[in-house]
Amino acid sequence: MTGVSQKQQLKLISPADIEPNPENPRLIFRQEEMESLMLSIDRHGIQVPLTVYKDDDGYKILDGERRWRCARKLNLKSIPVIIQDKPTELENLVIMYNIHALREQWDYFTIASKLERVIDLYQAENGFQPNEVQLSELTGLTRGAIRRCQLLINLPDRFKRMILIELEKPKLQQKFTEDFFIEMEKAIKTIVKRIPSYEGKIDEIRDALIDKFRRDKITAVTDFRQLSKIATALDNLDVKKGETKKILDRIFDPNNPIGIREAYEQSVAFEYEERKYYRYVDNVEEFLSEVIEEDRIDDLDADLVERLRELYSTIARLLEQ
Amino acid sequence: MAGISSATDFIRSSVRQYLVATYSNPPIKCDEEVDSKLGWTPTISCAVNNQLMLIEASETPYPEILRIRRAEMVEVPAPIAAYAACPEEAYAQNQKDAADLALHGFGLFTVDASGNVTKKFPAIPIAQHIPESQFKDDVGGLPAPHKRRAKECFDLYKHNAPAGVANLAEQVEALIMRAAKDAAKKGWITKAQANGSLANVLVSLQGANQFNNADTVIAAARVYVQRYRNPSHHVPKNKKQAYRKYRDCRHAFLDGLRNMQDFKDQMKSLGLSGGF
Numbered sequence: 001m002t003g004v005s006q007k008q009q010l011k012l013i014s015p016a017d018i019e020p021n022p023e024n025p026r027l028i029f030r031q032e033e034m035e036s037l038m039l040s041i042d043r044h045g046i047q048v049p050l051t052v053y054k055d056d057d058g059y060k061i062l063d064g065e066r067r068w069r070c071a072r073k074l075n076l077k078s079i080p081v082i083i084q085d086k087p088t089e090l091e092n093l094v095i096m097y098n099i100h101a102l103r104e105q106w107d108y109f110t111i112a113s114k115l116e117r118v119i120d121l122y123q124a125e126n127g128f129q130p131n132e133v134q135l136s137e138l139t140g141l142t143r144g145a146i147r148r149c150q151l152l153i154n155l156p157d158r159f160k161r162m163i164l165i166e167l168e169k170p171k172l173q174q175k176f177t178e179d180f181f182i183e184m185e186k187a188i189k190t191i192v193k194r195i196p197s198y199e200g201k202i203d204e205i206r207d208a209l210i211d212k213f214r215r216d217k218i219t220a221v222t223d224f225r226q227l228s229k230i231a232t233a234l235d236n237l238d239v240k241k242g243e244t245k246k247i248l249d250r251i252f253d254p255n256n257p258i259g260i261r262e263a264y265e266q267s268v269a270f271e272y273e274e275r276k277y278y279r280y281v282d283n284v285e286e287f288l289s290e291v292i293e294e295d296r297i298d299d300l301d302a303d304l305v306e307r308l309r310e311l312y313s314t315i316a317r318l319l320e321q
Numbered sequence: 322m323a324g325i326s327s328a329t330d331f332i333r334s335s336v337r338q339y340l341v342a343t344y345s346n347p348p349i350k351c352d353e354e355v356d357s358k359l360g361w362t363p364t365i366s367c368a369v370n371n372q373l374m375l376i377e378a379s380e381t382p383y384p385e386i387l388r389i390r391r392a393e394m395v396e397v398p399a400p401i402a403a404y405a406a407c408p409e410e411a412y413a414q415n416q417k418d419a420a421d422l423a424l425h426g427f428g429l430f431t432v433d434a435s436g437n438v439t440k441k442f443p444a445i446p447i448a449q450h451i452p453e454s455q456f457k458d459d460v461g462g463l464p465a466p467h468k469r470r471a472k473e474c475f476d477l478y479k480h481n482a483p484a485g486v487a488n489l490a491e492q493v494e495a496l497i498m499r500a501a502k503d504a505a506k507k508g509w510i511t512k513a514q515a516n517g518s519l520a521n522v523l524v525s526l527q528g529a530n531q532f533n534n535a536d537t538v539i540a541a542a543r544v545y546v547q548r549y550r551n552p553s554h555h556v557p558k559n560k561k562q563a564y565r566k567y568r569d570c571r572h573a574f575l576d577g578l579r580n581m582q583d584f585k586d587q588m589k590s591l592g593l594s595g596g597f
Contacts, residue, residue, distance in 0.1 A: 031326035031380040038325065042360075042389060073325045073386060075354055075362045170328040170380045172410040173434045 010049060012078040015071040018052060018059045023092050023114065029066060030171070038070040046071065049080035051099075053087065062092070063099045090121040097139035109163050109178045111141065112149035151185040152178060156203065176210065183224040184209055190228040194235070195245060201252070208254040217259040226264040227251065233268040237275065243267070325386075329378035332432050333364050336376060336406045339430070339438035344369050356397045361390040364406070371563045372446055376404045376430065381411050383418040387427055391447065399560050400446035400567040406430040412441065426450030446567040449482045451475070451574060459578045466596060467492075467581060475574075482570040489577035490549040493542055494519055495597045496584050501526060503593040519546065531591060538587040545580045549573045 050064030061068055062084065071079045087095060093114055118139065122130045136143050152163070163181060166174045188205060192198050198205065212218045230247060233239040247267040250256045258266075288308075291297060333351065340349055349367045355375060363375040375394075377384045384405050394401045405422060409431045412419055419441070422429055428444030460471045470492050478485020498515075501522045505515035509532070514525040523543045526532050532539060588595040 029325070029327045031328065031384075034325045035385040039385060039389070069325050072352065072362055075357075075360050168327060169331055169434070170408040170411065172380070172414070173408050 009083045011081055011083060013059065013081055014078055015068055015076060018050070018061060018068055018079075018081070019055075019057075020065050020068070021061045021092070021096065023089065023117075024061070024065060024096055029069065034066060034070065037066055038073060041067065041070045041076075042074055046076075046079050049082045051084060052081045053084050055086065059083070062087075062095055090118065090125060093118050093121070094138055097141065107167060107178060108145070108148050108182065109152055109160075109167060111145065112152040113160075113164075115139070115141075115146070115149050116153050148182050151182050151189075155181060155185070159206065175214070177221070180213065180221045183221045187224040187227040187231075191231040191248065194231045195241065195248070197245075198248075198252075205252045208252045211254050212251075212259060217257055219259065219261070223260040227260050229272060230264060230268055233271065237268060237271045239268060239271065326380055328380050329364060331436070332378040332406050332408065335432045335436040335438050336365060336378065336430055338436070340365070340367050340369075340374075355401075356399065359390065359393050359397050361386050361393070363403075372400045372402045372567075373560070374402050374404065374444075376406050378406045380407065381405075381418060382407045382415050382429060383422045383427075387422070387425075391425065394447045398564045400448065400563045402428065402444040402446050404428040404430055404444050406432060406438075409433040409439070424453060426452075443480055445479060445482050446564075448564060448568040449571040449574075451478070451571060455575075456578075459575060462582055463578075463585070464596075467585060470597070471578060471581065474577075478570075478574055482567060482574070486549050486570050486573045486577065489574060489581075490546050492597070493577060493580050493584065494546050494550065496581065496588070496595070497522060497526070497539075497542055497546070499597050500584075500588045500593055500595075503588070504529065504531070507531075507592075535587045535591060538583050542580050542584050545573075545576060549577065 046067055048064075048067075050067055051062040052059040052064075053062060059081065064081075068079070096114075097111075097118070115135070119129055119135070122134075122138070130138060132143050132146055135141070135146050139146075141149075152160070155163075159181065162176055163178050166176045167178070184206065188198075188202060192202065209218065209224075218224075227248075230244060230251075234241055234244055244267070247263050250258050251260060251263050291300065337349060337351070340347060344367070347367050347369050349365060351365055352362055353366065354362055355366050355373070361375075361377075364378040365374075365376040367374045367376070377386055382405055384407075387403055387405060394403060403426075405427060407429070412429070412431045419429060423442050426444060426447055429441040431439050431441055433439075456471075456475050460468050463471060471489070474485050474489040474492060476485075477488050497519065501510065501515040504510045504526065505512045509529045510525045515522065517525065523539060526539055527536060585595040
């Protein structure tokens with residue numbers, strides 16, 4: 001792929017002659033960070049010129065949409081820009097990723113929305129789809145970020161529209177965030193991997209979970225991690241597939257009011273807790289064996305010995321039953 | 322054109338619809354320069370009731386741009402009434418900011434998740450804004466009944482400045498009429514003179530020897546009442562006149578408080594009640 005021409009010109013132009021780049025993957029601009037940039041520009045002016053290219057009807061931004069928005073808000077008459085040659089569509093997108101993605105945290109949906117286009121253009125140019133590593137090198141995004149984006153890219157369009165509508169709302173009014181969908185999709189993927197019979201019902205499952213989240217039956221996006229744990233209990237715990245499916249069916253039933261937390265508590269919470277204490281018991285046992293082997297019983301703290309006696313008595317009570 | 326934050330697009334379109342519905346489709350501009358000297362491009366500008374309503378859509382009740390451009394707004398020769406428009410939830414969570422916004426003379430719209438807009442409190446043109454602290458300072462020397470009436474006028478002023486000034490002028494008029502009644506009781510002027518029109522009462526008071534030392538105060542009260550009793554009825558012909566009218570309201574209100582104070586003091590020193 002060719003780089004951007006080095007022919008550059010520094011100029012002062014009116015913000016009114018500049019337009020945002022339609023390919024900018026960054027769709028969301030948060031007020032708090034924008035205001036602190038605006039105050040800095042108000043006090044010190046624009047210290048770093050924007051990068052633009054000349055298009056048919058004015059200039060388009062390659063780098064500096066936030067500065068440009070602030071300049072418009074402050075009614076600045078002119079701003080410094082570096083004018084570059086017009087890039088190709090793929091160059092344009094890749095430049096944007098590399099300029100922005102490394103600099104600040106983006107919303108995943110904004111990245112995902114243009115990542116699909118990068119993949120298509122790369123395929124058209126090279127004859128094959130870029131793999132995760134190539135995509136990471138091309139865009140400067142981590143492989144983890146690309147995987148999260150893929151979860152959003154694979155969503156049906158109606159859910160993508162839902163995310164975009166939410167993202168356009170002020171942060172306090174957002175409910176179905178991209179985090180919600182990323183967590184939900186991860187959980188659904190985990191479940192389908194273990195119980196393939198859900199494969200054909202994914203959209204119904206999504207609708208049911210969205211509905212329960214809307215009605216606060218699911219109270220936090222992190223609840224989806226417990227949903228994954230219900231499914232992975234098939235591998236990790238001694239839980240039967242039929243029992244897991246039964247509890248998942250209840251969660252996926254829109255008419256059943258049960259939430260994820262409740263279902264988790266009722267099904268595998270105790271087993272997971274048990275597994276955690278299994279490790280603790282192993283650790284305690286290992287430590288005490290070492291103390292005996294190394295003949296350091298007298299070195300033990302008196303308080304610890306007292307606690308061990310109490311523990312011994314509790315264990316005896318438990319085992320006698 | 323995009324606002325400073327992408328989340329404000331929803332607020333802008335909701336407020337825009339509200340303005341169209343509430344003020345019968347007034348001329349509305351979005352993200353356009355209002356005055357070349359004003360370093361702020363408001364999200365919405367809308368000319369309503371001889372005022373220029375400038376609205377900044379924001380995720381918070383008190384956007385920074387209003388804080389940093391307040392002084393410049395006063396310099397613009399137009400009756401600017403500035404508002405913030407923020408989500409209902411942000412208003413509920415930032416009451417301190419909302420209170421500061423009102424204290425500094427700005428108004429506030431809130432928008433709920435369904436796009437319903439509520440005007441939480443109105444703004445008056447920034448050129449006529451009198452800070453609460455200044456008002457309190459200026460009424461500090463007045464007795465309780467005077468203070469109470471001044472406060473009522475100030476509350477009205479904060480929503481409708483010309484009406485607040487007119488109301489205050491009426492209070493000054495009431496002080497004059499009471500002084501005339503007090504003077505009639507003392508036999509300094511006749512009862513008939515005390516019951517005359519305001520203009521005639523003032524002439525009678527100035528004609529009475531006992532009021533010789535109060536000549537300046539009576540003359541000042543006379544000019545004040547004449548000038549400001551009906552300012553809300555004088556419709557400005559253009560933006561500049563409107564700006565002057567609103568800017569004058571500020572002077573008028575503060576001048577009214579001083580007239581009240583001076584007139585009351587002088588009447589008391591003459592042995593009259595100095596009340597209403």
